[in-house]
Amino acid sequence: MFTKGVTPSETPYDGSEFRILILHTRWNLPVVEALVTGARETLLSEFNVKMENISIKDVPGSYELPFAAQEFIKYSDPKFNAVICIGVLIKGSTMHFEYIAEATAHGIMRVGLDTRTPCVFGVLTCLTDEQALERAGLGESPSKHNHGIDWARCAVELAVRGQQGWPS
Numbered sequence: 613m614f615t616k617g618v619t620p621s622e623t624p625y626d627g628s629e630f631r632i633l634i635l636h637t638r639w640n641l642p643v644v645e646a647l648v649t650g651a652r653e654t655l656l657s658e659f660n661v662k663m664e665n666i667s668i669k670d671v672p673g674s675y676e677l678p679f680a681a682q683e684f685i686k687y688s689d690p691k692f693n694a695v696i697c698i699g700v701l702i703k704g705s706t707m708h709f710e711y712i713a714e715a716t717a718h719g720i721m722r723v724g725l726d727t728r729t730p731c732v733f734g735v736l737t738c739l740t741d742e743q744a745l746e747r748a749g750l751g752e753s754p755s756k757h758n759h760g761i762d763w764a765r766c767a768v769e770l771a772v773r774g775q776q777g778w779p780s
């Protein structure tokens with residue numbers, strides 16, 4: 613078994629001039645907060661994003677992430693180079709989870725495509741609490757890993773490539 617996560621790019625990406633929005637839910641907040649910390653610390657330490665250029669905003673649940681991301685992108689000036697949407701969905705006993713997971717994934721994708729601002733899908737879709745803890749780097753599992761780290765890497769890479777122009 614290996615720890616899942618994105619290997620850092622061989623290209624040393626510089627995020628020192630970027631403005632990044634971390635938009636997170638208040639559902640399942642203890643797990644979400646660990647993911648936000650993982651993303652924020654990676655932006656600061658691995659990519660030199662300036663503290664004052666990281667905005668952290670919250671919404672109630674994952675279903676609200678796409679709409680809020682769209683509005684923040686539309687009304688922010690100067691604009692964000694990337695948005696990291698963070699939420700944690702945990703399966704309950706109804707179909708609620710399936711509808712929200714599907715809508716949130718499609719919504720975040722749509723906001724990214726429509727606004728041409730990279731929108732990272734930082735939403736865990738877990739069947740158990742333990743799965744969520746493990747993927748936020750919490751709990752006792754030996755293979756625990758904080759996916760916020762991966763989402764920060766993803767955001768900066770896409771922001772750099774957007775700035776350089778994709779064909780290059």
Ligand SMILES: Nc1c(NC[C@H](O)[C@H](O)[C@H](O)CO)[nH]c(=O)[nH]c1=O
Nearest residue numbers: 637639672673674675699700701702
């Ligand atoms: N059950 C979870 C939710 N549900 C709430 C919805 O996301 C939404 O806020 C509500 O339906 C109002 O529009 N949200 C999560 O982020 N995680 C869950 O496990």
Ligand SMILES: CC(=O)[C@@H](O)COP(=O)(O)O
Nearest residue numbers: 703704705706707708709
């Ligand atoms: C509408 C809700 O948040 C809730 O009733 C959904 O229930 P479950 O998470 O058990 O599917």
